[in-house]
Amino acid sequence: MEKEVNRVTLSYASYLAQVESRIQAACERSGRDRSELQVIAVTKYIEAPEAQQLITLGMHHLGENRWQQARAKWESIGGQAVWHFIGHLQTNKVKDVVGRFSYIHSMDRTSLLEAVQKQAEKLDIQVNVFLQLNVSGEESKYGMPPEQLFAFAKAASVCKNINMTGLMTMAPYETDPERTRPVFRSLRKLRDELNEASILPNPVQHLSMGMSNDFEVAVEEGATWLRLGSVLLGR
Numbered sequence: 001m002e003k004e005v006n007r008v009t010l011s012y013a014s015y016l017a018q019v020e021s022r023i024q025a026a027c028e029r030s031g032r033d034r035s036e037l038q039v040i041a042v043t044k045y046i047e048a049p050e051a052q053q054l055i056t057l058g059m060h061h062l063g064e065n066r067w068q069q070a071r072a073k074w075e076s077i078g079g080q081a082v083w084h085f086i087g088h089l090q091t092n093k094v095k096d097v098v099g100r101f102s103y104i105h106s107m108d109r110t111s112l113l114e115a116v117q118k119q120a121e122k123l124d125i126q127v128n129v130f131l132q133l134n135v136s137g138e139e140s141k142y143g144m145p146p147e148q149l150f151a152f153a154k155a156a157s158v159c160k161n162i163n164m165t166g167l168m169t170m171a172p173y174e175t176d177p178e179r180t181r182p183v184f185r186s187l188r189k190l191r192d193e194l195n196e197a198s199i200l201p202n203p204v205q206h207l208s209m210g211m212s213n214d215f216e217v218a219v220e221e222g223a224t225w226l227r228l229g230s231v232l233l234g235r
């Protein structure tokens with residue numbers, strides 16, 4: 001049993017090292033400082049003991065896209081990590097997620113914003129929120145249409161328990177990751193336009209973009225949070 005865990009740790013360490021050197025190289029290509037971005041280890045494919053190994057290797061930000069899948073992990077190792085909710089969030093799950101996840105990356109509608117604000121106020125906490133935008137216009141993707149960004153920001157600016165920290169998007173899967181570049185570039189442009197409009201009390205800094213298939217392009221286009229699953233776990 002112990003042997004098994006050691007083997008897993010060893011391979012996670014080597015996957016992490018490979019990902020790290022690819023991030024470093026993308027930073028160098030684009031003149032960015034590595035300290036500008038952070039990695040969220042997406043643990044939806046694995047159980048608590050493996051997630052624990054990632055924490056031991058220094059990954060302190062964990063991402064999950066469903067409360068049902070996250071629950072057992074959160075209950076056993078929750079206190080050792082900062083949790084990011086990255087999947088579509090149903091309103092009836094808000095009470096499970098708010099208070100446990102410090103960041104919600106999948107904010108995609110005003111009704112959800114109001115539900116999160118209400119629960120956060122009840123618990124007297126601040127919740128960090130990324131607005132998920134459907135930049136590519138793909139029908140199958142969740143996310144708010146970019147045209148609604150300013151209206152959403154206005155609504156968020158009066159929510160006392162919401163800290164709007166950035167924008168999030170998912171690029172369509174491409175066999176050639178280079179083709180995701182326009183999506184990431186658009187998200188950055190939308191962030192800059194939002195800040196120029198001065199709707200929020202503070203400028204939003206962050207861009208949550210880049211997954212296993214396309215993270216290097218996302219780094220080159222200004223990502224500050226990468227959400228990485230399969231590439232970290234060797235899948």
Ligand SMILES: *Cc1c(COP(=O)(O)O)cnc(C)c1O
Nearest residue numbers: 042065086211212227228229230
């Ligand atoms: C699963 C998931 C990821 C990680 O995907 P990988 O391709 O395995 O890196 C990132 N973001 C979201 C929203 C996800 O659901």
